[in-house]
Amino acid sequence: MPDIARRFAENPILRPADVAPSRDGLNIECLLNPGVFRYDGRIGLLLRVAERPMQEEDWVSTPILDPHQPSGIAILKIRKDDPDLFYPDPRLFQYQGKTYLTTLSHLRLAWSDDGVRFQVEDKPTLLGLGELESFGIEDARVTEMDGTYYLTYSAVSPSGVGVGLISTRDWRTFERHGMVIPPSNKDCALFPQKIDGEYAALHRPSGVMIGGNFIWVSRSPDLHHWGKHRCIAWTRPGMWDSVRVGAGAEPILTSHGWLEIYHGANADSRYCLGALLLDRDDPAKVLARSLEPIMEPTAPYEETGFFGKVVFTNGHLVDGDTVTIYYGASDEVICGAKFSIQEILASLGKQWA
Numbered sequence: 001m002p003d004i005a006r007r008f009a010e011n012p013i014l015r016p017a018d019v020a021p022s023r024d025g026l027n028i029e030c031l032l033n034p035g036v037f038r039y040d041g042r043i044g045l046l047l048r049v050a051e052r053p054m055q056e057e058d059w060v061s062t063p064i065l066d067p068h069q070p071s072g073i074a075i076l077k078i079r080k081d082d083p084d085l086f087y088p089d090p091r092l093f094q095y096q097g098k099t100y101l102t103t104l105s106h107l108r109l110a111w112s113d114d115g116v117r118f119q120v121e122d123k124p125t126l127l128g129l130g131e132l133e134s135f136g137i138e139d140a141r142v143t144e145m146d147g148t149y150y151l152t153y154s155a156v157s158p159s160g161v162g163v164g165l166i167s168t169r170d171w172r173t174f175e176r177h178g179m180v181i182p183p184s185n186k187d188c189a190l191f192p193q194k195i196d197g198e199y200a201a202l203h204r205p206s207g208v209m210i211g212g213n214f215i216w217v218s219r220s221p222d223l224h225h226w227g228k229h230r231c232i233a234w235t236r237p238g239m240w241d242s243v244r245v246g247a248g249a250e251p252i253l254t255s256h257g258w259l260e261i262y263h264g265a266n267a268d269s270r271y272c273l274g275a276l277l278l279d280r281d282d283p284a285k286v287l288a289r290s291l292e293p294i295m296e297p298t299a300p301y302e303e304t305g306f307f308g309k310v311v312f313t314n315g316h317l318v319d320g321d322t323v324t325i326y327y328g329a330s331d332e333v334i335c336g337a338k339f340s341i342q343e344i345l346a347s348l349g350k351q352w353a
């Protein structure tokens, strides 16, 4: 089944130039991978805003949060011909054996009445805080339960990437719960309701030496302590999701089970979207999984950009049969697309029957 996404005619709906940098001296390079929610009659995006200093020709420079600096950030600046520099990927580099990100991300709110035209707030909403977030915070998933919005996000630092948790009821005051799943772990999507009286989450540990980048499901009594771990979706050699897979936003409850839109990448780091159907009562049971992507990077803004050939989503809204995803294209601009839930289920064939 080919790409079944109906992209917004207005794409990209937000670009770096639409947003004000968080401080003098930094440039916004990328807007990406927003969390999505409804609050007070409006649609909210929690954007990931990635910044760095204006790049000079022979240098690479990146900001790092540092409470010891009066400005709160230090700039690491290295000559490109330095033999200790290894710069294989626009997203990260290695220097003297340590890995750094090329940009520093914060999270920022944008609001809309129609889901297409968004007003971005002038200032960051949430910045990395403390030593486990000194390389920034990224890719927040938003799940509402009983009027509380839970944000699960990637907390990045020299110690690795783990899952942080923040909650809010009003989008003005935030409670920070710290890191709830340690490195290496990301792509954490909470289920929107308890299962057997427990919270449940999809997440993506990364195995070193043995194992890999697979999707797991776990349970928790309190969102802090996670157990009953099960690995449910592996990478598939030779396929579009051969190197890494990770959950998108919260699973959607359908009459056939939990539908999860996930991302998969191959050895060329080409990121596509696919679907998983999980048992309603025991989401560790996978009922069906896309053989072909339901969305692939094909539009010009998805094929070329800061990091090309990427469609990546971690936020959506559901209205009846329609799921509207908001997604990062080429790790540079924000776009929207709609799917029919029935069409996604039909694309899975009769695997779950």
Ligand code: MAN
Pocket: 032, 033, 091, 138, 139, 271, 307, 310, 312, 328, 331
């Ligand atoms: C990783 C994360 C995402 C990013 C993709 C594609 O999974 O850094 O934020 O969008 O890679 O580059």
